[in-house]
Amino acid sequence: MDRRSLIKHAGIVGVLSAGIAPAVHAQAAVRWRMASSFPKSLPTIYGSAEKFSDTVKALSGGKFEVSVHAAGDLVPAFGVVDALQQNTLEMAQTASYYFTGKDPIFAFGCAVPFGLTARHMDAWMEHGNGRKYMDAFFAQFNITSMSAGNTGTQMGGWYRKEIKTAADLKGLKMRMGGGLFGEAMAKLGVVAQNMPAGEVYQALEKGTLDATEFVGPFDDERLGFQKVAPFYYYPGWWEGGAELEFFINKKAFEALSAENKAIIRAAGAVAARDMTAKYDAQNPAALKRLVASGTKLKPFSKELMDAGYKASMEVFAAHEAKSPEFKKIHQDMRAFQRDQVLWSKFSEWRYDGYIGGVKL
Structure with a gap:
């Protein structure tokens, strides 16, 4: 007797008592x-x-x-x-x-x-x-x-004025996503503003914000930041x-x-x-469109990156001193990062560096 006939004649109670379950459970x-x-x-x-x-x-x-x-x-x-x-x-x-x-x-x-x-x-x-x-x-x-x-x-964000050194950040009202980045930037004199992405354009347009970071070319273009803040910096050292x-x-x-x-x-x-x-x-094509439309694409200076790194490490040290759990997670992440960076030196970095220097 096949399974279907057995279920029909014995009934579900008999089937289950015999240890045979239907193939599909509702x-x-x-x-x-x-x-x-x-x-x-x-x-x-x-x-x-x-x-x-x-x-x-x-x-x-x-x-x-x-x-x-x-x-x-x-x-x-x-x-x-x-x-x-x-x-x-x-x-x-x-x-x-x-x-x-x-x-x-x-x-x-x-x-x-x-x-x-x-x-x-x-x-x-x-x-x-x-x-x-x-x-x-x-x-x-x-x-x-x-x-x-x-x-x-991520990218380093959109600015209404040129940012040449860390000193240019002082007093800047900047929308940022949140997290420890805001604390590091505060050490550099930035006035952090945390607001949903949908509210940023109007704030930049009115001048209540001087700068914003969000994600990268594709999202940023859709949100229209290039229309109200012409300088686009990279990289977003706060969001690797x-x-x-x-x-x-x-x-x-x-x-x-x-x-x-x-x-x-x-x-x-x-x-x-x-x-x-x-x-x-989607980011490559969006970046090309932004530059073609007049966006001023610029790298952060090493001096600014160094200042950001110093400020960030001070923030981490302060939180580690207050929270053993924070210290445990941060130290574990850094140990993992050291091994990943070591491996990347022999894999992606070397490969990408070569490919980036040849004509494709």
């Missing part, structure tokens, strides 16, 4: 909401949340759906951690360094000054101690985490590889079936890879 539909800290106008970052949602629905056959909501739709852009902690939200897509006001350790989930590149961050998070340490920290906020993608090394995160309500995640947990993890991996690849594919 699962209750699951409906989650994800609040992003970013606007819909950014197909790179916000697109990662949409890719995640689409993948979850496809893998579950429509039985698990995650609706995506732009910044401000459900909660304010910087209100997502509170919502997760209070169990009013199942998921968020954000940059963890937005929440260093709660604890400076949040910065390590995204980027710190002179920190890891995208590949190095991925390696530390998934095969070093990064994810283990960060999720142990996030647990006190009812959060577990996954990468939502990485921007790669900024990781965006999916923050998941820990209680909600633990309540999922093993199958749905696997779907969440798989969808996160798909979305993260897609975001990083999208940035790498």
Whole structure:
């Protein structure tokens, strides 16, 4: 007798008592909401949340759906951690360094000054101690985490005036994403402003901001910063590889079936890879368009970079002195970074340096 006939004649109770389960178990539909800290106008970052949602629905056959909501739709852009902690939200897509006001350790989930590149961050998070340490920290906020993608090394931002030395930063009112970078820049005399991306253009236009940093050419062009701040500097030494995160309500995640947990993890991996690849594919053409339209592309001077490094190391030392947990995570990240940089000297750096010097 085949399986289907056995179930028909014996009935489900008899089948289960015989230790034979049907091939497919019916699962209750699951409906989650994800609040992003970013606007819909950014197909790179916000697109990662949409890719995640689409993948979850496809893998579950429509039985698990995650609706995506732009910044401000459900909660304010910087209100997502509170919502997760209070169990009013199942998921968020954000940059963890937005929440260093709660604890400076949040910065390590995204980027710190002179920190890891995208590949190095991925390696530390998934095969070093990064994810283990960060999720142990996030647990006190009812959060577990996954990468939502990485921007790669970011640009140094848009300025209404030329920045030749560190002295030119004094008194500058600058929008910055958050994290320890703001503390380092404050040491250089910058007045840090933390505001959602969608509010920056108007502030630059009115002159209430003198400068802004966001991500890189593709996103920055879409936000129109080149129209109100002509000087575009590089590199963004505060974000060598900024990781965006999916923050998941820990209680909600633990309540999922093993199958749905696997779907969440798989969808996160798909979305993260897609975001990083999208940035790498679209930034070159966007940078060409910006320069062609009159953007003044300039490198930060070594003197300014050195000043930024000194200020950053002072910030790290101060936090290490106050927090053993901060010190543990920072020292672990730096040890991992030293090995990654050593390897990069013999691999990507040498290769890219040669290819960059030949005519392709």
